[in-house]
Amino acid sequence: MKMKSYLMALLAALAVVLAPVTLVTTTGCSWAKVEQGQDPVVVNAERLYATAEDAFDKTFDFEKANRVALGPEVKKSVDEIRKAAPPALDALRAATKAYKQNRSPENKATLETASKVLQALSEQAAKLLAKHKP
Amino acid sequence: MNPLLIIAAIEAATKLLEFISKARQQAARTKEWTPEEEAKVDANLEELKKKASWQIDPD
Numbered sequence: 381m382k383m384k385s386y387l388m389a390l391l392a393a394l395a396v397v398l399a400p401v402t403l404v405t406t407t408g409c410s411w412a413k414v415e416q417g418q419d420p421v422v423v424n425a426e427r428l429y430a431t432a433e434d435a436f437d438k439t440f441d442f443e444k445a446n447r448v449a450l451g452p453e454v455k456k457s458v459d460e461i462r463k464a465a466p467p468a469l470d471a472l473r474a475a476t477k478a479y480k481q482n483r484s485p486e487n488k489a490t491l492e493t494a495s496k497v498l499q500a501l502s503e504q505a506a507k508l509l510a511k512h513k514p
Numbered sequence: 515m516n517p518l519l520i521i522a523a524i525e526a527a528t529k530l531l532e533f534i535s536k537a538r539q540q541a542a543r544t545k546e547w548t549p550e551e552e553a554k555v556d557a558n559l560e561e562l563k564k565k566a567s568w569q570i571d572p573d
Contacts, residue, residue, distance in 0.1 A: 415544040422546045430543075433559065438533050440567040452573065459570045466563055473556065480546070 421488060425476050425495050429469065432502045436465045439505050457508050461501060468498045 414420040443450060443458040475494040479487040547555065562568055 413544055418545050423543065426547050427543055430555070433562065434533060434536055437562055437565075437567075438529070440565075444567040444571075455571075455573070462568060462570050466559075466568070469559055473559070477552075 419483070421491060422476060422480060425472060425479075425491055428495055428498060428502075429472050429476070432465075432498050433469055435502055435505060436461065436469075439508075454508070458505075461505050461508070464501055468494070468501050472498050 414423045439458060440462060443454060447455055472491075472494040475487070475491040479491045481487075
């Protein structure tokens with residue numbers, strides 16, 4: 381019982397961390413400045429990628445390490461993210477590379493779409509964890 | 515209090531702090547990645563995809 385409360389507290393803490401991370405890294409809501417001469421579209425996409433990847437890794441590690449205590453419903457939800465995360469990360473990398481090669485409006489639109497998909501997935505992870513607050 | 519619980523709590527707190535620190539560093543970046551950094555990022559994703567925790571285990 382103590383272990384369960386402890387795990388729930390950890391999940392809540394992780395959710396508190398993940399929520400601002402996803403906000404910070406969105407293309408439209410960046411808190412950090414971008415150096416002069418640097419393209420904010422690229423810098424924000426790269427920030428989003430790095431923090432989302434790390435957030436997924438921590439979420440997957442945590443769920444796997446505490447699977448028995450968290451139960452099958454949490455596994456099922458995290459598995460959905462496990463399935464969607466790699467292609468979403470790949471898509472953002474591909475879109476970022478294409479945009480860096482050719483900064484056309486079309487490539488920018490593709491990059492923004494890929495960013496939105498990855499951002500939504502990060503938020504899904506954060507919401508999932510928040511749902512399990514004690 | 516169970517010593518194992520204390521150890522687990524310390525480990526979890528350490529990992530959480532590492533994560534916060536890394537996230538803050540990434541969020542504070544002000545420049546585009548260099549080609550070397552890009553190569554590292556791509557290699558890292560390929561490694562993560564192989565990790566056990568990234569796999570979907572049967573129910």
